[in-house]
Amino acid sequence: MHKALEGKPMSETDYQLRSFAPKVQEKVREYKIKFDPGNPIPSDNSLVDDIFQAGMELLIDVGAFCTDTGRVISFTEKEIKEALKNAPSKLHFGEGKDRKHLVARKPEDKTPPWCLLGAGGGPCSSDRSFLTLVEGYAEIPETNAITTPAITRVGGMRVRPASPLEVLAAQRNAVLAREACNRVGRQGIPIMNSLATAESDIAFAAALHPKFGMRQSDGYMICCMDPMKVDFARLNKVTVALSMGGAIGMCFGPMLGGYAGGPEGTAVSNVAHHMMGILTYQSSWLLPFTIHLRYVASSSRDMLWVISTMGQAISRNTHLLSLNLNYTTAGPCTPMCLYETSASVTAAVVSGLSIESLGVATNKHEDRTTPVEPRISAEVGHAVAGMKRSDANELVKKLLAKYESKLTGPPMGKSLYECWDADGRKPSKEYQGVIKRYKTEMARLGLELKPEMYR
């Protein structure tokens, strides 16, 4: 707080347009960082180490920014290195038999990624669809933790920001998430995007009362504003979560094409955000979710390069716990959606990251997601753990060939109840066919996935 109150005064426009943006490009030029479309998953260690160094220098040079005080929050190299050294390399989440360890990974690591599975805060239309989805996520064998959808209505009324409706929706988010996990026998599983429905600090704090079911062993995700900006509402959430002993995960989404510019600057910015997260949010785990300005997704060629290079930069040079959240353009019940998430997850996992998966169909349409897409993401994540980056590079190029030309007009697929049997808790016959064909094709491309469990 001292830095946010006493740092160098600056206007927000000057910070992002005249300090942050030119400095990112200066670092890209200085380190001669260059996106190579032919290698979306590069194996060049010196490239990613340069990206790491550029990211650290970016944070030293421009700092973070507090929009409420209009001050720059500066950090010295010593402070950053100390924070990186002291950050945890292992955290426990969950309870009972569902209590697991999130551990740091390295590029080409054989350790399976931590699988934070679900909707990534995507909107759902009703309590029924919320429960259907979370039950489905909790039943996925690879699920280490749940990322819930966001509730958009209470009692038929649409949620308004920082209103009693948002407070009630956030409380309902906590209650229903726990209820859904209880129903399928995974009582101890952690909810790690706590709380997706709570945009305001008041709703966040109100839903943390123990009677609504949130636990210290859940994960407390708090978002940062692009680029490297904080405000009092977010810092209030940090204060509340820390006071109850919760592990904070700062999520951040520097847009490709946004303030950091192209893929090179976006990778550098992502590295700087990791360090900014542990320093300003006291974040013990990190959640990058860069998306492409045009596609609002993370499956394009340049996006795969960003995920891979920033992942390698962080995992080679630190022991930070970092999970990449991916978005697809295509919707459920389409092969394209499954190919897109397979590519993004592969880029993340072989580069040393764990995963949060996923936002389907740009994560904007209510109920346009099912438990299938995160399950497939997790199966891919487990299957590619230990794969060489060069092999992964060839795999994602083959995947890109299948969908790259359709990113501007992707198929929206089907909505939840059109392709998911809620009573049987399984995909529709049609979707089962899509999955079967997808898995056959993945095997042909060289990646054997688990046999399908449905008949």
Add this chain to the structure above:
Amino acid sequence: MSEDKILKNLQKAVLEYDSSAAKNAAKAAIAAKMDPLKAIEKGLVPSIETIGEKFEKMEIYLPELMLAADAMRSALVLLLPLIPKGSKGAKATVVIGTVQGDVHEIGKNIVSSMLMAGGFNVIDLGVDVKTITFVEEAKKANANIIGASALMSSTIGSQKDIIDLLVSQGSRKKHAVLVGGGPTTKEWAKEIGADGCGMTAVEAVKLAGKFAKGR
């Protein structure tokens, strides 16, 4: 300074994202008693259109788009008041902002800059804008269009509030309301009675063009 030189300076200032050069070129145009409309249409507009096209192709990125729009704004502030009332000027005035309770600005900034590149007079109210402010500012500026951005599923309800307020004040017909941002969809726009939903910045500019002369 010749008119040609002034026009070139105006063009260059926008293409080089240079606000002070744009201001100086506008002052030179005024000193030379140049038709302000000509300075805008032949000087500033071609360059900002080029910037908009480059941004669409991702040859340049958000900072360059915003800095170019800023340079154009610096010149417009000096030139627009000199245009006689009733003569042809900007396509229309758009009041734009991110709705109450929402501080996300990137999408709004892109649309704001692209509208300017498309020849609109843009009044950008910033983020976390109260419903009443959208309506009062639109009234004050006689804006044909209100653009309301929201990124969160918990904040898009405020887009409906703007329309409800306009209806209750009896001024719904005066302002087209266009919505956009992460969770907004065409279905949502229809549900709340908005005039359109821009799924991309380009679509938002096209929609604004449709309502430039009113609803």
